[in-house]
Amino acid sequence: MGAEIMIGRTAIRKTAALAPMAGVADRAYRLMCKEYGTAYTVSEMVSAKGICYSDRKTAELCTVTDPERPMAVQLFGSEPEFMAKAVDIVLGYEPDIIDINMGCPVPKVVNTGAGSALMKDPDLAARITEAAVKAAGAVPVTIKIRSGWNRETINAPEMAKALENAGAAAIAVHGRTRDQFYSGEADLGVIKAVKEAVKIPVIGNGDVNDLASCLRMYEETGCDLVMIGRGSYGNPFVFREIDSRFSGEEYLPPDVDEKMRVMLKHIRLILELSEKNEELAMHEARKHAAWYMNGYYGSAKFRGRCYQLSSYIEAEELAAEFAELQHSRGL
Numbered sequence: 001m002g003a004e005i006m007i008g009r010t011a012i013r014k015t016a017a018l019a020p021m022a023g024v025a026d027r028a029y030r031l032m033c034k035e036y037g038t039a040y041t042v043s044e045m046v047s048a049k050g051i052c053y054s055d056r057k058t059a060e061l062c063t064v065t066d067p068e069r070p071m072a073v074q075l076f077g078s079e080p081e082f083m084a085k086a087v088d089i090v091l092g093y094e095p096d097i098i099d100i101n102m103g104c105p106v107p108k109v110v111n112t113g114a115g116s117a118l119m120k121d122p123d124l125a126a127r128i129t130e131a132a133v134k135a136a137g138a139v140p141v142t143i144k145i146r147s148g149w150n151r152e153t154i155n156a157p158e159m160a161k162a163l164e165n166a167g168a169a170a171i172a173v174h175g176r177t178r179d180q181f182y183s184g185e186a187d188l189g190v191i192k193a194v195k196e197a198v199k200i201p202v203i204g205n206g207d208v209n210d211l212a213s214c215l216r217m218y219e220e221t222g223c224d225l226v227m228i229g230r231g232s233y234g235n236p237f238v239f240r241e242i243d244s245r246f247s248g249e250e251y252l253p254p255d256v257d258e259k260m261r262v263m264l265k266h267i268r269l270i271l272e273l274s275e276k277n278e279e280l281a282m283h284e285a286r287k288h289a290a291w292y293m294n295g296y297y298g299s300a301k302f303r304g305r306c307y308q309l310s311s312y313i314e315a316e317e318l319a320a321e322f323a324e325l326q327h328s329r330g331l
Contacts, residue, residue: 003246005201005224005225006201007097007140007142007169007170007201008097008138008139008140008169009138009140010070010096010097010140011070012039012040012070012225013039013040013246014039014224014225014246015037015038015039015226015239015242015243015246016038016039016214016225016226016227016228016238016239016242016243017038017039017040017041017042017225017226017227017228018030018033018034018038018040018041018042018227018228018229018232018239019042019172019205019227019228019229019232020042020043020044020045020072020074020099020101020144021044021229021230022044022045022104022106023044024044024233024287025041025042025044026044026270026273026284027063027065027068027273028266028269028270028272028273029266029288030068030071031067031068031269032236032262032265032266032269033232033236033239034067035236036236036237036238036239036240036243037239037240037242037243038228038232038236038239039070039225039239040070040071040072040225041068041069041070041071041072042071042072042073042074042099043061043062043064043071043072043073043074043095044061044074045074045075045101045104045109046058046061046062046073046074046075046076046086046090047075047076047077048076048077048079048082048083048085048086049077049079049082049086051075051085051086051089051090052082052085052086052089061073062089062090062093062095063093064093064094064095064096069096070096070097071095071096071097072095072096072097072098072099072142073090073093073095073097073098073099074098074099074100074101074144075087075090075098075099075100075101075132076100076101076104076109076114076115077112077114077128078112078113078114078117078118078124078128079128080124080127080128080130080131081131083100083128083131083132083135084131084132084134084135085135087131087132087135087136087141088135091135091136091137091139095139096139097139097140097141097142097169098132098136098139098140098141098142099141099142099143099144099172100128100132100141100142100143100144101114101115101144102114102115102116102118102119102125102143102144102145102146102159103115103116103119103144103145103146103172103174103178104116105146105178105180105181110178116145116146116149116178117178119145119146119148119149119153119155119156119159119178120149120153122155122158122159122162123162125143125159125162125163125166126162126163126165126166127166129141129143129163129166129167129168130166130167133166133167133168134167140169141167141168141169142168142169142170142171142172142203143163143168143170143171143172144171144172144173144174144203144205145159145160145163145171145172145173145174146173146174146176146177146178147173147174147175147176147177147187147190147191148177148178148190149177149178150177150178150179151177151179153177154177154187154190156173156190156191156193156194157190157193157194157196157197158197160173160198160202161197161198164198164199164200168200169200169201170200170201170202170203170224171194171198171200171201171202171203172202172203172204172205172227173190173191173194173202173203173204173205173223174186174205174206175187175188175190175191175204175205175206175207176206182230185207186205186206186207187206188204188206188216188220188221191204191205191206191217191221191223192220192221192222192223195221195222195223195224196222201224201225202222202223202224202225203223203224203225203226203227204217204218204221204223204225204226204227205226205227205228205229206229207231208226208227208228208231209228209231209232209235209238210231210238210241211238211242211245211251213231214226214228214242215245226242233291233294234259234263234288234290234291234292234293235291235292236262236266237253237254237262241253255331256296256322256323256326256327256331257323259292259293260292260319260320260322260323262292263288263289263292263293263315263319264312264315264316264319266288266292267282267285267288267289267312268312270284270285270288271285271312278311278312279310279311282309282310282311282312282314282315283310285309285315286306286307286308286309287306287307289306289309289315289318289319290302290303290306290307293306293322296322296326296331297325297326297329297331298322298325302318302321302322302325305318306318
């Protein structure tokens with residue numbers, strides 16, 4: 001395995017990237033994962049139409065900061081002309097890469113003809129890609145797809161080939177159909193088939209949550225880069241684990257004290273970056289706090305309490321109580 005891959009003129013270390021996740025992978029999340037060694041970040045999904053109608057929240061989603069680089073801004077939409085205009089606007093934020101989402105399974109996206117609905121219309125997907133590539137100029141355009149719409153229409157290899165011909169610089173593949181959403185297992189064979197179908201870099205995504213599953217993804221698919229989504233929930237440490245394997249450093253898994261320290265740091269970052277008051281910002285922090293507690297003794301009860309948090313002080317108290325419980329169990 002080489003040390004890095006190139007997407008256009010952007011070099012990305014061949015370790016593991018952070019997947020774009022709407023409502024989860026905001027700037028605070030991306031910065032936490034970057035601190036622990038993620039090779040590449042992608043913004044939350046941004047509506048191409050929303051940008052064209054200058055939605056204020058959209059501008060916030062498009063902002064790229066240096067600590068997050070290399071970073072892509074991810075767009076979704078179903079109309080080539082709006083996509084081209086959106087790309088033109090996004091270039092003002094100086095992303096390293098522009099990514100187009102053709103894999104999101106959520107009904108409110110699919111019902112507009114965007115996201116994974118485009119798996120049913122490769123011709124339109126190619127036209128959207130062509131329009132984006134033309135507008136992007138020297139900035140590479142990548143596409144994120146799924147294995148297909150359903151089990152009867154698994155067409156990721158053909159779709160990837162059409163997108164490559166339309167000028168895509170790389171393809172990310174989530175090895176599930178739209179119908180699966182996030183259930184069942186990701187199909188590594190589909191990712192392998194995409195890799196064999198195209199000459200551009202292929203990014204593998206689905207069910208990677210530790211070093212072993214990352215290495216399996218690389219070995220079984222031949223992909224150029226691995227992307228981690230839900231496996232990073234409350235677990236930025238996964239990037240350090242993977243990074244240490246490629247840098248030859250020893251990896252020590254975090255104990256409960258480190259997990260609670262990092263959880264509190266993550267919450268502080270959410271509060272610092274939020275334009276909302278503490279109580280409203282804590283609403284966004286609650287799910288993250290709960291995720292850091294997964295897998296421990298008594299975690300179900302504590303996760304329930306996380307969803308009641310309304311201040312940072314409460315989070316500190318809960319983290320201390322949680323760590324104390326684990327210590328009392330010899331953990």
